[in-house]
Amino acid sequence: MSRVRSIKQSLTGMENPDDLMMELMEALNDTVTPVPNAGQYYIFVYTPKTPNITYDQNPFVAVTDVFSWGFRGINFHWGQTRQYTWTEIAGQLYEVTNAEKNDLNGIPFARFLLNT
Numbered sequence: 001m002s003r004v005r006s007i008k009q010s011l012t013g014m015e016n017p018d019d020l021m022m023e024l025m026e027a028l029n030d031t032v033t034p035v036p037n038a039g040q041y042y043i044f045v046y047t048p049k050t051p052n053i054t055y056d057q058n059p060f061v062a063v064t065d066v067f068s069w070g071f072r073g074i075n076f077h078w079g080q081t082r083q084y085t086w087t088e089i090a091g092q093l094y095e096v097t098n099a100e101k102n103d104l105n106g107i108p109f110a111r112f113l114l115n116t
Contacts, residue, residue: 002100003027008107020109021045021058028094036063036071041096043104048088048115057111059084060096060104077110 007023024043036042041062048055059082061073070085096104 002097002103004096004100004103004107008103011107015108017058017109017111020107021111024104024107024109025094028096031095032092033095034092036061036066036073036093036095038063038066038071041098041101041104042073042093043096043109044084044093045090046084046088047090049085051115053115054112055115056082057113058109060109076105077112 004024004027007020007027021043028043039062041060043058043060046055046057046059056075056077058077060076061082061084062076063071063073064081065072070083070088072081072083074080075082
């Protein structure tokens with residue numbers, strides 16, 4: 001059963017990505033964790049320290065590697081591998097099941113910003 005399907009089904013096309021992210025975090029609140037596992041899917045809020053880069057504030061990531069400094073994973077919004085450091089993650093990581101992955105891919109919660 002997908003915990004996010006009702007969010008996807010209620011989309012009108014006028015939603016704000018931050019509002020959608022809040023709804024998603026609430027729906028996935030029973031699977032929060034401070035450290036991800038390689039091979040699992042997660043959403044989280046991210047603010048980088050590197051200035052003058054474009055970033056996804058609401059990443060949806062398939063984690064491939066976990067390190068002492070953070071982790072690496074494939075960001076579904078970018079379609080490429082990105083690195084995330086622990087200190088730039090705001091709050092927890094929300095684990096997503098394999099069954100929920102397709103529903104999340106249909107929810108426009110990506111938020112691309114320039115870090116100034």
